[in-house]
Each structure stands twice: as structure tokens, then as C-alpha cells.
Amino acid sequence: MPFPDALEALSSLLGERLSRSNPDLEAHGRSESHFPPTPPDAVAWPETTGEVAEILRICAAHACPVVGWGAGTSLEGHALAARGGLVVDFARMDRILEIRAEDMDCTVQPGLTREALNRELRDTGLFFPVDPGANASLGGMAATRASGTTTVRYGSMRDNVLGLEVVLADGRVIRTGSRARKSASGYDLTALMLGSEGTLGLITALTLRLHGQPEAVAAGICAFDRMEDAVACVIETIQCALPMARIEFVDAATAAAFNAYAGVDLPERPHLLVELHGAPATVEAEADSFGALVAEHGGAAFRWSRKAEERSALWALRHNAYYAILAQRPGARALVTDICVPVSRLAKAVEATRADIAAGPVPGPILGHVGDGNFHAVLLVDPDRPEELEAAKGLQHRMVERALALGGTATGEHGVGMGKTSYMAAEHGEGWQVMGTLKRALDPRNILNPGKLVPEP
Incomplete structure (x- = not known):
């Protein structure tokens, strides 16, 4: 058994709140994305800061790796115990x-x-x-x-x-x-x-x-014939300083996934989903201004509403996009990747990514938070065909190269984890080594989430 002394001491500290049962290990060894199962050696459920401190003192004494766990929704393998050891689940520290x-x-x-x-x-x-x-x-x-x-x-x-x-x-x-x-x-x-x-x-x-909380909230949706027109509308919206609370983009493939998953009837074209916050008169004026920009860029009529149930239905679509896309290819796993670029370079990045996906063997709907230049590709791979995962990784690699060349970043929001560590040197140069120096200063035994984010010691 790995780390027996550490686990014995942790068991004395936590009792039944330390588990080595297979169901608990398996539940904490899975991610939302394409990474293979990586179960830890044990799972702990602390209830106080003092217990967390004692857990780390024990693990430091025995060089036992420690990985924090929240809701397990990360997409780059952040919470997987790549070197074994202990997962610390914070579910009981939720007050x-x-x-x-x-x-x-x-x-x-x-x-x-x-x-x-x-x-x-x-x-x-x-x-x-x-x-x-x-x-x-x-x-x-x-x-x-x-x-x-x-x-x-x-x-x-x-x-x-x-x-x-x-x-x-x-x-x-x-x-x-x-x-x-x-x-x-x-x-x-x-x-x-x-x-x-x-x-x-x-x-x-x-x-x-x-x-x-805003006095009034309005949300709406509009379709475009061409992806580049939708992106151009986003760019002009930002440049005009319209204070959007949300401005999201989905491509035609994502719209089709929404229809199949949620039973809606969207045109299978690119769409923008937006939300406005403010006083009632202000929200209405801003919705009219945005509608005018949509028309200038060839979009269909901007349909919006202040009714809570209609707004909730719209954002439920967007929040369930990942699962809707997965359902388009039953049995598939997803390599979900994101990049972020300056808004002025967004159209170029999106168009090049769309062409790259279309030329390859792996389907990959595009969507994202384009109001800040951040978008995602959900690359669906057959887990029984390793060549598809390699093709998806190649596509991700080209997306990151493109983002860095355009003055952007390898990840706008998903983070680095295990999936994007290989791009850190290209993005940060010597700064990545400085990150490693900070890591060694604060964690000289490399017990905290080893194998992630920073250079290997």
C-alpha cells in the first residue's frame, strides 16, 4: 500500500472521514474531460481549517501527494491524483x-x-x-x-x-x-x-x-447566416461600450445540439445569446441599440425578454451545452479546449479554428464567452480510436499556437492542469521558471498537486 504511514496517521486523525473504498477512490479519479481514470490512494473529508493544517503536516512528513477537490468539474485534469496520494474533498466545508x-x-x-x-x-x-x-x-x-x-x-x-x-x-x-x-x-x-x-x-x-442585484434583466438571442458576421457584431458591441452582462456565441453545430437535446427549434446557424442588466429604461434602450448592431451585421431580428422563465430557459440551454454536444455522438469523450485572444483578433482566431476542425476527422462545435475574446472547441473523440484523440490534441496544439501568435493565451478560463502544461514555456518564457521557483520555495517536497502547472523539480 503506498504511503502506509501517512494513511495510518490520517486515519487516526479523521476516522471514518478518511476512505480507501473503491467507490470513493473511483469517484475522485474521474474528470469531466478525456483524461483516463486516475484514482488516489485515499480520500479525506476535513471539516475545519485546523484539520486541513494537520492533514498537510502529516503528508509533508511522509512526502505524500495532496490534491484538493471541490465539485470535480475541471476540464484539464486539475483534481486528478497524477502521483497517487490523498485527495482532500472540501464538501463538508461548505458554510x-x-x-x-x-x-x-x-x-x-x-x-x-x-x-x-x-x-x-x-x-x-x-x-x-x-x-x-x-x-x-x-x-x-x-x-x-x-x-x-x-x-x-x-x-x-x-x-x-x-x-x-x-x-x-x-x-x-x-x-x-x-x-x-x-x-x-x-x-x-x-x-x-x-x-x-x-x-x-x-x-x-x-x-x-x-x-x-440589477433592477431589471433582459436576455435575448439572434441568429446569423455566417459565423464571421456574428463575431464582427460582438467586436462592434464591445467597441461601442454597450455594457453587456453576458454575450455568448454558439455555432451552427451547437444550435443543432440544442435542438436535439432540449427540444427547441433554433435555426441551425450561428447565434449570439446576450443579457443586459440595469434600470428598466436603460435595459430597453441598450436592447434596441444591440438590435440595431445585429441588423447592421446581417443578423436576424433580436428577440429579447425580461420574463424570468424565458431568461432561465435561454441560459439553461447555454449551461447544458457541453452535455448537449456530448449527446450528439453517444459514447464519445470530449477534449474540451479553450483559448483567449484580444477581441480585435477574435474573428481571425475563430475562423481559422473552424476551418481547421472542418478539415480534420473529429467533430468539434465552437462556442464561448466571446465578449472577452474567449471561446471553446468541444472535440468529440471515440475512446476506442486513439488516432482520434491524437487528432484532437493536434488541433488543440494549433489553436494554442494561433492564440499565442495573436497576442493571446493558451487558456482563458479552463486552466492548465495536466492538459496544457506543455504550453507554459512558450507563453511565459523565463516567467514559467520563476513560477517553479515559487513552487519550490513554498512546497519543497512537491506534495501539493504534483505534475501540474509548473516545471517538474
Whole structure:
């Protein structure tokens, strides 16, 4: 049995909250994407920061790898135990510690999901805006610097996390940031931890920025004959400073998947899905302005509504896009990849990606948060045909090369994990080695999520 001394000590600490049963190991060895099952040696369910600190002290003493686990929705293998060891599942650390409505912030534990937080905030007139689509845990969202459909207006986790409580590899507990809205005090350790993917520490509490619930919300959809016209409309919308809360793109293949999966009747053409927040008169004026831009770019009539049930139905389509696309090829696994480029280069990146997919053997609908230059390809591969996975990886490689050449990044929101580590040197140069230096300084035994994000020691 690997790491027997560590697991014995952890069992004494946690009792039944340490599991080595096959069902628990298998459940924590799977990802949403194409990576093969990678079960850990054990799963722990801590309930306090003190327990997390003791877990890390034990694992550091025995050089046992430790991987944090939130909701398990990551797409690049972030939470898989690539070197075995322990998965720390934060499901039991899911409380709201304090809501401070007058300061528009709150402090929560990492296992709380974004939907659960917003349910509790309804009566306060506030909400937490970051929406990656999945009902992810807030700790996982911070660890991957998540963004999503509302980033174009409200920003990503980088913009909405004020401070963190983090347990380091040796069991020390640090608190980063403060509740002040700005600070010139020292290194920004909060920013360092955001997006570190559990390689520098385990997040045990988050202080989050909240926003006022908009007085009025309108959402709508419009179709275009050509993908390039839809993208051009997005670019002009951003350049005109129309304050969209969401502006999403789906291609014709995704529209067809929506029809089959949800029983809707969309034209099988590219679509934009948008949402506007503000005062009623402002929302109506902005919807009219956007409709005019759609017409200028050859789009069909922009249909919008302020009815909650119609808005919910529209965004349920978008949030279920991954599963709708998977259903188009039963039995397939998906290599889901994303890139992000400056908005002015978006049309070029999307068109080149579409042509690349069309020329290859693997189907791959395109969709994404194009309001901030971020889009995805869901590449459907037959798990019994390894040549298809290789073709999909080649396509992903060309997407990343294209993004970097256009001044963009290998990943706008999915993160690095295991899937995109090979692109870090090309994107960051010597900066990637600096990341490795920071990792070694904070985790000299390389126990925190080894094999991810940073250069191998």
C-alpha cells in the first residue's frame, strides 16, 4: 500500500472521514474531460481549517501527494491524483461564515457552490456574479481563477476575491488580502494563490466581493447566416461600450445540439445569446441599440425578454451545452479546449479554428464567452480510436499556437492542469521558471498537486 504511514496517521486523525473504498477512490479519479481514470490512494473529508493544517503536516512528513477537490468539474485534469496520494474533498466545508451586506462582501468556506451562495443572498439584494456554467465550488473556482458568462461585465475570480485563508504545504495557515477595497501593502498573495490550482496551498476560506442585484434583466438571442458576421457584431458591441452582462456565441453545430437535446427549434446557424442588466429604461434602450448592431451585421431580428422563465430557459440551454454536444455522438469523450485572444483578433482566431476542425476527422462545435475574446472547441473523440484523440490534441496544439501568435493565451478560463502544461514555456518564457521557483520555495517536497502547472523539480 503506498504511503502506509501517512494513511495510518490520517486515519487516526479523521476516522471514518478518511476512505480507501473503491467507490470513493473511483469517484475522485474521474474528470469531466478525456483524461483516463486516475484514482488516489485515499480520500479525506476535513471539516475545519485546523484539520486541513494537520492533514498537510502529516503528508509533508511522509512526502505524500495532496490534491484538493471541490465539485470535480475541471476540464484539464486539475483534481486528478497524477502521483497517487490523498485527495482532500472540501464538501463538508461548505458554510457561509459571514455576510456583510453593508460592505457588499462575504466570507465562505471553499466547498460552498456558487448557486448555494446566491440562494442565500437573495434576500440581501446582492449576488455573486462569476458564472463558469457548472455549479462549481467557490474554492475550486478561486484555485483555477475561474471566469465564465458574466466576465465581460463583472470580471473573473481575480476581480471578485478580496482575500483568502490558505494552508501551506507545511501546515502553516496564512491569510491574504483584506476587506479593504484597495491596498498598497506588500506582495499580492491573494493574486498569487488565485489560479495556482492547488500547487501552492489549499484554500480554506474566501472573502468575496458582492454586487447589487440589477433592477431589471433582459436576455435575448439572434441568429446569423455566417459565423464571421456574428463575431464582427460582438467586436462592434464591445467597441461601442454597450455594457453587456453576458454575450455568448454558439455555432451552427451547437444550435443543432440544442435542438436535439432540449427540444427547441433554433435555426441551425450561428447565434449570439446576450443579457443586459440595469434600470428598466436603460435595459430597453441598450436592447434596441444591440438590435440595431445585429441588423447592421446581417443578423436576424433580436428577440429579447425580461420574463424570468424565458431568461432561465435561454441560459439553461447555454449551461447544458457541453452535455448537449456530448449527446450528439453517444459514447464519445470530449477534449474540451479553450483559448483567449484580444477581441480585435477574435474573428481571425475563430475562423481559422473552424476551418481547421472542418478539415480534420473529429467533430468539434465552437462556442464561448466571446465578449472577452474567449471561446471553446468541444472535440468529440471515440475512446476506442486513439488516432482520434491524437487528432484532437493536434488541433488543440494549433489553436494554442494561433492564440499565442495573436497576442493571446493558451487558456482563458479552463486552466492548465495536466492538459496544457506543455504550453507554459512558450507563453511565459523565463516567467514559467520563476513560477517553479515559487513552487519550490513554498512546497519543497512537491506534495501539493504534483505534475501540474509548473516545471517538474
